[in-house]
Amino acid sequence: MRDATTAEPLSIDHVQTPALLLDRAKLRRNIRRMSERIAGLGGVLRPHAKTCKSIDVVHEIVAGGNTRGITVSTLAEAEYFFDRGIADITYAVGIAPNKFASVAALIERGCEISIILDSVAMAGRLAEYAKGIAVSFKVLIELDTDGHRSGVAPDADELIAIGQCLHDAERIELAGVLTHAGESYNARTRDELLAIARQERDGAVHAAERLRARGLPCRVVSIGSTPTALAVDDLSGITEVRPGVYAFFDLVMAGIGVCSVDEIAVSVLASVIGHQADKAWAITDAGWMAMSRDRGTSGQAIDYGYGLVADPGGRPIADLVVSGANQEHGIVSSRTGSALAHECLAIGDLVRVLPNHACATSAQFSRYVVTDGGDVIAEWPRHNGW
Amino acid sequence: MRDATTAEPLSIDHVQTPALLLDRAKLRRNIRRMSERIAGLGGVLRPHAKTCKSIDVVHEIVAGGNTRGITVSTLAEAEYFFDRGIADITYAVGIAPNKFASVAALIERGCEISIILDSVAMAGRLAEYAKGIAVSFKVLIELDTDGHRSGVAPDADELIAIGQCLHDAERIELAGVLTHAGESYNARTRDELLAIARQERDGAVHAAERLRARGLPCRVVSIGSTPTALAVDDLSGITEVRPGVYAFFDLVMAGIGVCSVDEIAVSVLASVIGHQADKAWAITDAGWMAMSRDRGTSGQAIDYGYGLVADPGGRPIADLVVSGANQEHGIVSSRTGSALAHECLAIGDLVRVLPNHACATSAQFSRYVVTDGGDVIAEWPRHNGW
Numbered sequence: 132m133r134d135a136t137t138a139e140p141l142s143i144d145h146v147q148t149p150a151l152l153l154d155r156a157k158l159r160r161n162i163r164r165m166s167e168r169i170a171g172l173g174g175v176l177r178p179h180a181k182t183c184k185s186i187d188v189v190h191e192i193v194a195g196g197n198t199r200g201i202t203v204s205t206l207a208e209a210e211y212f213f214d215r216g217i218a219d220i221t222y223a224v225g226i227a228p229n230k231f232a233s234v235a236a237l238i239e240r241g242c243e244i245s246i247i248l249d250s251v252a253m254a255g256r257l258a259e260y261a262k263g264i265a266v267s268f269k270v271l272i273e274l275d276t277d278g279h280r281s282g283v284a285p286d287a288d289e290l291i292a293i294g295q296c297l298h299d300a301e302r303i304e305l306a307g308v309l310t311h312a313g314e315s316y317n318a319r320t321r322d323e324l325l326a327i328a329r330q331e332r333d334g335a336v337h338a339a340e341r342l343r344a345r346g347l348p349c350r351v352v353s354i355g356s357t358p359t360a361l362a363v364d365d366l367s368g369i370t371e372v373r374p375g376v377y378a379f380f381d382l383v384m385a386g387i388g389v390c391s392v393d394e395i396a397v398s399v400l401a402s403v404i405g406h407q408a409d410k411a412w413a414i415t416d417a418g419w420m421a422m423s424r425d426r427g428t429s430g431q432a433i434d435y436g437y438g439l440v441a442d443p444g445g446r447p448i449a450d451l452v453v454s455g456a457n458q459e460h461g462i463v464s465s466r467t468g469s470a471l472a473h474e475c476l477a478i479g480d481l482v483r484v485l486p487n488h489a490c491a492t493s494a495q496f497s498r499y500v501v502t503d504g505g506d507v508i509a510e511w512p513r514h515n516g517w
Numbered sequence: 518m519r520d521a522t523t524a525e526p527l528s529i530d531h532v533q534t535p536a537l538l539l540d541r542a543k544l545r546r547n548i549r550r551m552s553e554r555i556a557g558l559g560g561v562l563r564p565h566a567k568t569c570k571s572i573d574v575v576h577e578i579v580a581g582g583n584t585r586g587i588t589v590s591t592l593a594e595a596e597y598f599f600d601r602g603i604a605d606i607t608y609a610v611g612i613a614p615n616k617f618a619s620v621a622a623l624i625e626r627g628c629e630i631s632i633i634l635d636s637v638a639m640a641g642r643l644a645e646y647a648k649g650i651a652v653s654f655k656v657l658i659e660l661d662t663d664g665h666r667s668g669v670a671p672d673a674d675e676l677i678a679i680g681q682c683l684h685d686a687e688r689i690e691l692a693g694v695l696t697h698a699g700e701s702y703n704a705r706t707r708d709e710l711l712a713i714a715r716q717e718r719d720g721a722v723h724a725a726e727r728l729r730a731r732g733l734p735c736r737v738v739s740i741g742s743t744p745t746a747l748a749v750d751d752l753s754g755i756t757e758v759r760p761g762v763y764a765f766f767d768l769v770m771a772g773i774g775v776c777s778v779d780e781i782a783v784s785v786l787a788s789v790i791g792h793q794a795d796k797a798w799a800i801t802d803a804g805w806m807a808m809s810r811d812r813g814t815s816g817q818a819i820d821y822g823y824g825l826v827a828d829p830g831g832r833p834i835a836d837l838v839v840s841g842a843n844q845e846h847g848i849v850s851s852r853t854g855s856a857l858a859h860e861c862l863a864i865g866d867l868v869r870v871l872p873n874h875a876c877a878t879s880a881q882f883s884r885y886v887v888t889d890g891g892d893v894i895a896e897w898p899r900h901n902g903w
Contacts, residue, residue, distance in 0.1 A: 147592075147615050149903055181844060204806075204845045206533070224845045227788030227802050228865045229533050249791050252864040273791075280846050281791050281800050313843060402613030405635050405659075405667045414667050416613050420590075421903075424810035424877060457699060458567060458876055459590045459610040460666050478638040479614045490844055491810060495880075497902045516883045517535055517807075 140506035143443060144481065148402040149421040151496035152483065153511070154445070155503055157396035158188070158378060162195035165360065165377045170197045174366040177202050177221060177353065179375025182490045184208055185499065186215040187511035192378060200243075202355075202373045206233050211514040213242045221245045221353070223309060223373065225273060225281055226253065231260045238266040245351070247309055249273040249283045254293050258300035267302045271309040271351055272342075276334030277327060279313030285338035294347040307351025308338045311373070315358035316427075318387055328359035336368035361389045379489035382439060386431035392439065392447065397493060398483040399438070400500070401461060406473040413463040413472040417484055419456040423491035437461065438484035438492075440476075443505065445483055448475050453484055526892035529829060530867065534788040535807040537882035538869065539897070540831070541889050543782035544574070544764060548581035551746065551763045556583045560752040563588050563607060563739065565761030568876045570594055571885065572601040573897035578764060586629075588741075588759045592619050597900040599628045607631045607739070609695060609759065611659060611667055612639065617646045624652040631737070633695055635659040635669045637678050644686035653688045657695040657737055658728075662720030663713060665699030671724035680733040693737025694724045697759070701744035702813075704773055714745035722754035747775045765875035768825060772817035778825065778833070783879060784869040785824065786886070787847060792859040799849040799858040803870055805842040809877035823847065824870035824878075826862075829891065831869055834861050839870055 143152065169176050178192050181204035189201060189212065200219030203209045209220050210233075218241060226234070226246045237244050246268060248254055254270075261268055272293050275282030283289050297305040312331035318324040331354050339349040354363075355373030357380075366372070379397045380390040401417035422437045437453035440463055449470035455462035461484070463472045476482065486492035493499075494515055501509040529538065555562050564578050567590035575587060575598065586605030589595050595606050596619075604627060612620070612632045623630050632654060634640055640656075647654055658679050661668030669675050683691040698717035704710040717740050725735040740749075741759030743766075752758070765783045766776040787803035808823045823839035826849055835856035841848035847870070849858045862868065872878035879885075880901055887895040 145615070147619065147903065148613055224802060225790035225800065227534055227790050229531070229788060233533065250864055252792075253790070256865055275793075278796075280841070280843055280848060281793070402615060404611035404613050404639070406638075407661075407667070410664075414611065416610060419811075419877070420880060424812070425805075426810070455666070457666055462666060478636055479642055481615075491805070494806060517533065 140508060143400060143502060143505055143507060146400055146500055146507060148400050148481070149417040150400045150500045151493060151498070152398050152400050153499040153501050154396045155501055155508065157394060158191060159195070161378050161380055161394060161396060162192050165374060166195045166197045169360065169372050172363070172366045174369060174372050175199050177371040177373050178378070179223070179355070179373050180208055180212060182375040182379055182493065184513045184515060185511050186212065188378060189217065199371065202375070205517050206230055207517050208514060209237060209242065209244055213237060213240070219243045221271070221309070223247055223311070225249060226257065228256050228260070231257065234268065235264050235266055238268070245269040245271055245306055247271045247273045249281055251289060251292050251296055254296040258296060258303060261300060261302040264302060267304055269304045269306045270297050271307050271353065274308050274310035274334055274338050276310050276331045277312050277314035282310060285334040285341070290338055290341060291345055294342045294345065298347050305348050307349045307353065308335055308342070309351070309353040310335050312354070312356050312359045315356045316383065316387065318358060321362070321388065324358055324362040324387070325364065328363040331359050332363060332366065332369055339368065357384060358387050358389050376489050379493070381489040382435050382485055382487045383427040383431070386428055386433060392485065395485050397489050398441065398445065398485050399492065401482050401484055403476045403478055403480040403482065406478060408473050411464060411471045411473055413476040415461040415463060415482060416459060418458050418460045420458050421495055422453060422456060422461065422484065422486060423488065423495050425488040425491035427487040435487060438486050441483045441485060443481045443483060448482070451475060526894060529786060529888060529891055529893060532786055532886055532893060534786050534867070535803040536786045536886045537879060537884070538784050538786050539885040539887050540782045541887055541894065543780060544577060545581070547764050547766055547780060547782060548578050551760060552581045552583045555746065555758050558749070558752045560755060560758050561585050563757040563759050565609070565741070565759050566594060566598060568761040568765055568879065570899045570901060571897050572598065574764060575603065585757065588761070591903050592616055593903050594900060595623060595628065595630055599623060599626070605629045607657070607695070609633055609697070611635060612643065614642050614646070617643065620654065621650050621652055624654070631655040631657050631692055633657045633659045635667055637675060637682055640679050640682040644682060644689060647686055647688040650688060653690055655690045655692045656683050657693050657739065660694050660696035660720055660724050662696050662717045663698050663700035668696060671720040671727070676724055676727060677731055680728045680731070684733050691734050693735045693739065694721055694728070695737070695739040696721050698740070698742050698745045701742045702769065702773065704744060707748070707774065710744055710748040710773070711750065714749040717745050718749055718752065718755055725754065743770060744773050744775050762875050765879070767875040768821050768871055768873045769813040769817070772814055772819060778871065781871050783875050784827065784831065784871050785878065787868050787870055789862045789864055789866040789868065792864060794859050797850060797857045797859055799862040801847040801849060801868060802845060803847045804845045806844050807881055808839060808842060808847065808870065808872060809874065809881050811874040811877035813873040821873060824872050827869045827871060829867045829869060834868070837861060
């Protein structure tokens with residue numbers, strides 16, 4: 132399938148496999164659900180575009196309401212979205228010195244980009260660089276509320292030292308604090324999830340209060356992950372929430388319990404290219420290059436291998452999963468041994484494979500084949516890379 | 518780094534991270550080694566371009582000598598390489614009906630493409646399609662010599678049935694047999710590797726003899742994987758060998774024992790963006806989006822996590838590895854606990870991360886930053902996707 136939107140809708144039967152399908156009706160339902168939930172708590176979204184990397188999807192999210200700006204994970208995304216009319220952007224990965232110049236160039240062009248860092252060392256590097264430029268950097272201090280990866284602890288002395296360093300620097304605005312409760316992906320119960328969500332919120336609010344108590348500015352108090360955004364029960368003191376994968380959902384989110392398998396909006400369309408009857412396998416043309424190597428469900432109650440196999444209408448077929456993957460081959464078999472994949476699937480059949488992790492699988496493709504029922508209604512490009 | 522080849526060589530210190538580096542001297546040494554080895558056995562290479570997906574790398578491989586045509590893993594690669602002057606191509610993933618038309622279009626344009634299949638069902642689908650077209654398909658029967666994934670067993674009745682179906686069809690040439698000893702990736706000793714290599718060769722030769730004994734043509738007898746190509750001791754009866762990853766090598770190949778860590782030609786350049794001193798972590802801006810989710814060394818004697826951390830000159834730093842990865846964050850720690858990552862690496866430092874699997878990591882990038890020592894000498898694009 133090489134054409135963009137066609138006058139006469141194309142059936143997915145004519146799409147060349149493997150292809151990344153995006154179900155627009157599910158996308159819109161997922162967007163509405165999050166928008167209404169956060170609005171109900173009096174909050175506002177700064178949706179994370181790292182999952183979709185697509186201006187068309189971001190337009191759908193903005194149309195869903197209750198957003199202010201976007202979040203990105205790469206400078207390539209920042210440049211792509213800014214060139215397409217989105218000026219209010221938070222680049223939510225710790226800045227590196229070799230990116231200072233690209234950020235300054237974006238600011239000079241009118242982009243209201245915020246960057247993040249979590250050390251006095253990096254704040255000092257930025258302050259040194261900022262002396263020589265004509266624009267001003269907006270900086271958020273990254274917080275660690277759950278020991279997941281980056282960030283300074285909300286009660287650490289270094290928080291104040293970083294704030295002071297940034298506030299004292301020329302051409303830097305200390306804009307606030309930001310955290311991401313990455314440990315929410317490991318939650319196993321609703322109670323665990325709510326506890327992590329409260330910890331994320333409390334940590335961010337506590338850090339903001341500490342900065343303000345020292346006379347340091349803290350306009351932005353930013354939190355967010357899809358699981359915590361769907362669990363948090365109070366957003367007092369929080370100025371924005373940054374979930375990303377909720378627009379698509381995936382098997383990992385279903386395993387955490389924040390969506391159902393039926394709500395997953397992205398899938399990989401694949402063809403059955405062979406059988407290995409003695410092993411009860413069917414072989415497809417969607418291997419790890421198409422699905423990604425993400426095995427995010429491997430530690431969950433249900434391990435879907437490299438993905439859950441559904442029919443072209445999106446209904447799971449028996450308990451078939453992609454149990455193994457080579458670069459361009461998916462090995463389909465029964466998860467429990469209760470079905471024979473080579474009997475369920477004929478050679479030449481099309482299947483839809485639901486992914487473990489929407490961010491990882493989508494990144495293997497340069498475009499979405501957007502569907503409405505069984506019809507292809509558009510092709511939306513993605514902006515991958517750095 | 519946004520510019521192509523520059524007049525004055527750029528230092529890698531000025532490359533924006535993360536970036537995919539390709540060391541040209543190592544690439545050329547790896548190419549020469551395989552070329553000479555296969556020539557020494559009286560064989561010829563049909564190198565697999567699925568690892569590099571780059572015409573510039575293929576030009577280096579062809580310049581290394583002893584090749585005839587190339588192998589590809591997607592039709593996108595076939596079209597890309599054909600448009601750049603490579604006409605003799607084997608598409609070595611089982612064909613699907615929705616790709617018949619694209620293959621026919623390539624043949625019509627003068628591409629000498631061969632396709633593969635492993636069932637009477639798919640041979641029948643192709644024969645039905647071929648009746649209505651103006652060109653002729655060249656088809657290889659895929660063999661399974663080690664139970665790894667696809668292919669028909671060399672001694673199966675279906676081999677003859679497929680051959681007869683293809684030979685009897687209009688506008689189809691039964692060109693031969695092809696196999697890939699995927700199980701070689703699981704070899705743990707030199708003896709195991711040699712046994713798999715001999716099994717691959719013997720299976721392919723046996724299948725060819727069976728077809729010929731029935732009066733069916735079998736011009737091509739194609740085998741190949743990097744480990745078996747570096748282990749096989751006799752190529753009698755074999756017309757071509759199809760290794761791919763040998764041009765780059767990676768940690769998995771080092772674990773199998775067919776290269777040293779120092780021979781790995783690709784790496785990811787990353788910046789240290791933070792520390793978590795209490796955990797002895799350094800955080801980089803190369804997460805799984807840059808490294809891929811491939812954990813190919815997890816079952817080997819040395820598990821390198823998501824990659825081995827080296828200095829900008831390519832020398833490993835203590836025993837630091839990327840022990841964890843989020844989308845755009847790499848967590849660097851000591852593999853054995855003998856070093857403190859946050860003390861080995863200063864904030865803002867550059868590191869080179871050697872990948873588990875060159876095919877998977879390279880696919881996360883749209884281009885190579887080609888280096889000679891510490892200088893950037895070119896940018897070579899990759900052709901990802903389908």
